[in-house]
Amino acid sequence: MELQRYDVVIVGGGAAGLSGALALARARRSVLVIDAGEPRNAPASHVHNYLGRESTPPGELLAIGRNEAAGYGAEIVAGRVASAERLPGAEDVGFRV
Structure with a gap:
């Protein structure tokens, strides 16, 4: 599997998560x-x-939110996060999710 890098990973695509994704994607964050x-x-x-x-x-609200966030470049995938860990090394390396 190829390593993907993002500025932000949001766990949960409810109204709050999608609102955050929309704001960050509009600010040109991956x-x-x-x-x-x-x-x-x-x-x-x-x-x-x-x-x-x-x-x-509720389903309509989430569909609208997904479309808006994706329209600005946010990627939305189906799945669950099992763990998140800080990568060793320099502070700007990030996390593995």
């Missing part, structure tokens, strides 16, 4: 979102108290 596709609000029929999206079905 962003990877890893999402298992199991949102906590999946049983809910509508989203409430979310500015501009009152009564939107």
